[in-house]
Amino acid sequence: MNGTLMNWTLALPEIALSLSGMAILLFGVLRKEERGFLASMLAIGALLLAGVLMTATGAGHAYDGQFVVDPFSVALKLLILAGAILGVALSVDYNRAEGIGRFEFPVLIVMATVGMMVMVSAANLMTLYLGLELQSLSIYVLAAFARDNLRSAEAGLKYFVLGALASGLLLYGMTLVYGFTGTMDFVGIATGLADPAQASAGLIVGVVFILAGLAFKVSAVPFHMWTPDVYEGAPTPVTAFLSTAPKVAAMGLLLRLMVGPFGHLLAQWQGLVVLISIASMLLGALGAIGQRNIKRLMAYSSIGHMGYALIGLAAGTVTGVRGVLVYLAVYIFMSAGAFAVILAMRRGGRAVEGIADLAGLGRSDPALAMLMSVFMFSMAGIPPLSGFFGKLYVFLAAVQSGMWTLAIIGVLTSVVGAFYYVRIIKVMYFDAGETGFAARPATLSIVAAGSGLVTLLFALFAAPVIAVAEAAARALLG
Amino acid sequence: MNQVGFPLLSLITFLPLLGGAVIMSVRGDEATVAQNARWTALWTSLIVLGLSLILWWRFDPALAGFQFAESLPWLPEFGVGYRMGVDGISVLFVLLSTLLTPVCILASWEAITTRVREFMLAFLVLETMMVGMFCALDFVVFYMFFEGVLIPMYLIIGVWGGPRRVYAAIKFFLYTLAGSVLMLLALLAMWHFAGTTDMTVLLRTAFPQTMQYWLFLAFLASFAVKVPMWPVHTWLPDAHVEAPTAGSVILAGVLLKMGAYGFLRFSVPMLPQASAYFAPLMFTLSVVAVIYTSLVALAQTDMKKLIAYSSVAHMGVVTVGIFSLNIQGVSGALFQMLSHGVVSGALFLCVGVIYDRMHTREIARYGGLSDRMPAYALTFMLFMMASVGLPGTSGFVGEILVAIGALRVNFWLALLSSTGMILGAAYMLYLYRRVLFGRLTKPDLRGILDLSPREALVFAPLVVVTLWMGVYPSSFSHFFDASVAALVRNQQAAMAAPARHALLTMAGEEVVGPGSRAVSAVGSSGDAR
Incomplete structure (x- = not known):
């Protein structure tokens, strides 16, 4: 392995972020920082630094072909960093109010982010697993971060056990793929599978196991069971974080694997992805209707959204990948914004989570209610808000590939989904409510307003975003 | 760029949003904010009305194509652009929207007392969406405005509506x-087939026949709900009854026209074969709507519900006219749409006047109002007669033209669709008798007051327009004569031409990039021209 193959500068953002994470950890230990505010600010700084470094590094393969930097990974990493920054920002005031404001929290988010960045840059099954586990282990701890809270501990444990199962499935699939192709390298697998005769049954089983393992990470049906419980039990900032960056990373990984090394097996896995997508859209739409807890509702909503994003993967074309990327880009801002509003739901020094608690918000806090309406209408896919564009581009991909069933089920479930989003707006504006919430901290206002602007005005800067997504998709499909 | 040298249509479309921003920036105690919001909204909508009168003066009725065109690249590589323009079919709807908005704002001056600022904001956003929809020349832009209407209207009904709001x-x-979401699929299929969403290109694209059928059904799902056509009209009575007066006026005056406008803008010109093929279905649904909802209207005890059902019946006449696919029918449908926009809006305002005083819409709670409210009785009578279709009012022209158009298709169609006029006279006169004539026996009605100056001001423009349209209809119809003639001519040409694409399978059954078929599709547009 010589110097040119190492090419380690390509991983500079990841290296810098890991070192910053450890530095923040040391800083926290030495300073005996209790509130975690400074550590959070440092973490945001480190994440921003990684973003800046990313624009400075070039493209290509590193570490003897185990690590790849291309427009696809850069686009996804920017989204991941954005999600992580929003996650840290959302956690500051909540954690302090709940008495869990420790400096480990931002450190864990930084480490999870490093794991996600490695995931989307993986060019080898081992790198993939390394990134995935770094991410997962950090998030297991985060989910149980409110350790004195029974529900949080339960969420962490549940996520850990089911997550370990998913990792097992993934590993098993990887060994099968390795066994049947003789390589762990994505490029090698792709060349090995170029001849359709190579697609033996054992290999297909391996691909299915890998798909199942990753479907767990994006919480797609039928591997979604952990989602509502973990979303409800975990501290709300962790839920907010869970619903943004890790979703982006897992979906990115799924895209890279499926259309990359397994691209030649499209005919074999397409039906499966279509099925997962339809099931997720249906369950996301129907499961949310009966929910009373807004975090559980968001869990079902995220299952549904991942179903829509999977439409793009099912198409398996450049348009499809582009659609997924646009969808993820608009989704993280909608989701982070909605969670900022949920975090602002505090009454009498306690966080409240019932949908009914939002009653009367339109009167007690018009600005917050208006922002929440923007997020809900956007999630329902009503133009001119950003969520509409996400759906538009994945449906376009489905129509182009002639997948009419998928498209028709997609638009119809979006109507069912609209019912519960609109119901939240109904609760805020039409129902008479109790007294308003406690004054909201500045961080939440900033995140909610910022995400709200992105969601509201997406139409104005849609063209560059779509162009970036297009370039990323072309990089992936060549 | 266009005949006025500045982006007039964009200005008309987005100026209300600016007014909305001003309203949101007002600070102070509740009464001040409310009063400022009212005045800002009124002035904004009046300025918009003034600007749209420039359209009226500078529009060249001799041209069939789109005027005041604007075009900006938006998502250029996918053939989506911000394109605006009006032709004879859409220009009068822009004017209708900009006329009804200040009327509605004035009508809710005192009726809306809670959250006035938000109400005015919602109304101005609604105006943007409506005007934008009629001006859009790009399918994606059109869809955004078409769906965007839902957001403010949902809030207007839900926040300021009645008990079952x-x-x-x-x-x-x-x-x-x-x-609408089914129309979205149609949009995507057309986008994929033509490689662009430019409506001027789509209008010249010959879609294969099988594809046309599916597209037509997708459009039908969307527009039939909006019109609304029987049997998907059931949302309308509920929405009308619960909406505040101004919401009902806009709903009846403009929102119902969006569906019929969609038929005229998309279904008929873009899918000529499918339109002819499905015309009998449309006639059946329309005739059922006319007769059935007129009978239902006869049995209503709630004034707003009665007028809501009459709207369904009148819109049934409109769809008969559109799908008769001849000049008289389409012109009549357009005229009827404009007339209905003004007249039904005014009827809802009439209901609103007595509702504001008595807080009930039960017909049985009224009677003998003409004694105490002569001016109101006169106004109500004018609009009632216009709704019935009395010669000399706007309602007559549209009805008679549609009847002639239908007669050229089929005698029975003309006969059945015209029964709406007779039944309409029955339920409207019956309503009028029960509310305004007879002895004033209810004690709480003895103190009721006639129209206030503000209310008279609200009705004045509508009275003028109704009579003007009835007495001198060509000052309106000459706007759309050229466009309608071109529409009908193209439709007939497309029917005469052999369906060259009939054997092509539906687009999208194979994986191809956007735009790959655009060249061939546009190249074969000789079919449509």
């Missing part, structure tokens, strides 16, 4: 959304 608002929202 929540049910009505959600029903309205989900019904219209369910229809």
Whole structure:
């Protein structure tokens, strides 16, 4: 392995972020920082630094072909960093109010982010697993971060056990793929599978196991069971974080694997992805209707959204990948914004989570209610808000590939989904409510307003975003 | 760039949003904010009305094509652009929207007392969406405005509506959304086939016949809910009854026209073969709507519900006219749409006047009002007669033209669709008798007051327009004569030409990039021209 193959500068953002994470950890230990505010600010700084470094590094393969930097990974990493920054920002005031404001929290988010960045840059099954586990282990701890809270501990444990199962499935699939192709390298697998005769049954089983393992990470049906419980039990900032960056990373990984090394097996896995997508859209739409807890509702909503994003993967074309990327880009801002509003739901020094608690918000806090309406209408896919564009581009991909069933089920479930989003707006504006919430901290206002602007005005800067997504998709499909 | 040298249509479309921003920036105690919001909204909408009068003066009725065109690249590589323009079919609807908005704002001056600022904001956003929809020349832009209307209207019904407002608002929202998403699929299929969403290109694209059928059904799902056509009209009575007066006026005056406008803008010109093929279906649904909803209207005890059902019947006449696919029918449909926009809006305002005083819409609670309210009785009578279709009012012209158009298709169609006029006279006169004539026996009605100057001001422009349209219809119809003639001519040419694409399978059954078929599609546009 010589110097040119190492090419380690390509991983500079990841290296810098890991070192910053450890530095923040040391800083926290030495300073005996209790509130975690400074550590959070440092973490945001480190994440921003990684973003800046990313624009400075070039493209290509590193570490003897185990690590790849291309427009696809850069686009996804920017989204991941954005999600992580929003996650840290959302956690500051909540954690302090709940008495869990420790400096480990931002450190864990930084480490999870490093794991996600490695995931989307993986060019080898081992790198993939390394990134995935770094991410997962950090998030297991985060989910149980409110350790004195029974529900949080339960969420962490549940996520850990089911997550370990998913990792097992993934590993098993990887060994099968390795066994049947003789390589762990994505490029090698792709060349090995170029001849359709190579697609033996054992290999297909391996691909299915890998798909199942990753479907767990994006919480797609039928591997979604952990989602509502973990979303409800975990501290709300962790839920907010869970619903943004890790979703982006897992979906990115799924895209890279499926259309990359397994691209030649499209005919074999397409039906499966279509099925997962339809099931997720249906369950996301129907499961949310009966929910009373807004975090559980968001869990079902995220299952549904991942179903829509999977439409793009099912198409398996450049348009499809582009659609997924646009969808993820608009989704993280909608989701982070909605969670900022949920975090602002505090009454009498306690966080409240019932949908009914939002009653009367339109009167007690018009600005917050208006922002929440923007997020809900956007999630329902009503133009001119950003969520509409996400759906538009994945449906376009489905129509182009002639997948009419998928498209028709997609638009119809979006109507069912609209019912519960609109119901939240109904609760805020039409129902008479109790007294308003406690004054909201500045961080939440900033995140909610910022995400709200992105969601509201997406139409104005849609063209560059779509162009970036297009370039990323072309990089992936060549 | 266009005949006025500045982006007039964009200005008309987005100026209300600026007014909305001003309203949101007002600070102070509640009464001050409310008063400022009212005046800002009124002045904004009046300025918009003034600007749209420039359209009226500078529009060249001799041209069939789009005027005041604007075009900006938006998502250029996918053939989506911000394109605006009006032709004879859409220009009068822009004017209708900009006329009704200040009327509605004035009508809610005192009726809306809670959250005035938000109400005015919602109304101005609604105006942007309506005007934008009629001006859009790009399918994606059109769809954005078409769907965007749902957001302010949902809030207007839900926040300021009557007792069952929540049910009505959600029903309205989900019904219209369910229809619209199917149109979204049609949009995507057309986009994929033609490689662009430029409506001027789509109008010249010959879609294969099988594809036309599917597209037509998708459009039908969307527009039939909006019109509304029987049997998907059931959201309308609920929405109308629960909406505040101004909401009902806009709903009846403009929102119902969006569906019929969609038929005229998309279904008929873009899918000529499918339109002819499905015309009998449309006639059947329309005739059922005319007769059935007129009979239902006869049995109503709630004034707003009665007028809501009459709207369904009148819109049935409109769809008969559109799908008769001849000049008289289409012109009549357009005229009827404009007339209905003004007249039904005014009728809802008439109901609003007595509702504001008595807080009930029960017909049985009234009677003998003409004694105490002569001016009101006169106004109500004018609009009632216009709704019935009395010669000399706007309602007559549209009805008679549609009847002639239908007669050229089929005698029975003309006969059945014209029964709406007779039944209309029955339920409207019956309503009028029960509310205004007879002895004034109810004690609480003895103190009722006639129209206030503000209310008279609200009705004045509508009275003028109704009579003007009835007495001198060609000052309106000459706007759309050229466009309608071109529409009908193209439709007939497309029917005469052999369906060259009939054997092509539906687009999208194979994986091809966008735009790959654009060249061939546009190249073969000789079919449509």
